Amino acid sequence: PAFAADHAGMKMDTTEGVRQCALQAESIQEKIKRLEGEIAKGEKKYNAKELKKLEQKLKEANKILESLSGP
Numbered sequence: 001p002a003f004a005a006d007h008a009g010m011k012m013d014t015t016e017g018v019r020q021c022a023l024q025a026e027s028i029q030e031k032i033k034r035l036e037g038e039i040a041k042g043e044k045k046y047n048a049k050e051l052k053k054l055e056q057k058l059k060e061a062n063k064i065l066e067s068l069s070g071p
Contacts, residue, residue, distance in 0.1 A: 025068045032061045 035058040
């Protein structure tokens with residue numbers, strides 16, 4: 001997930017750079033939805049340790065999305 005927040009090499013003043021950033025943000029949003037769905041399955045599918053790991057991944061994905069959204 002850390003690579004998604006890295007804008008190195010992206011020229012944000014170009015249409016292509018903005019497009020790439022938007023694509024990354026969209027894929028992060030998809031990951032967030034998937035993680036939320038898995039967490040919702042709860043202890044029926046995952047043990048406490050696995051749920052905690054999923055929640056940490058969700059937190060990281062939300063942080064990345066926030067950083068991509070700007071100030």
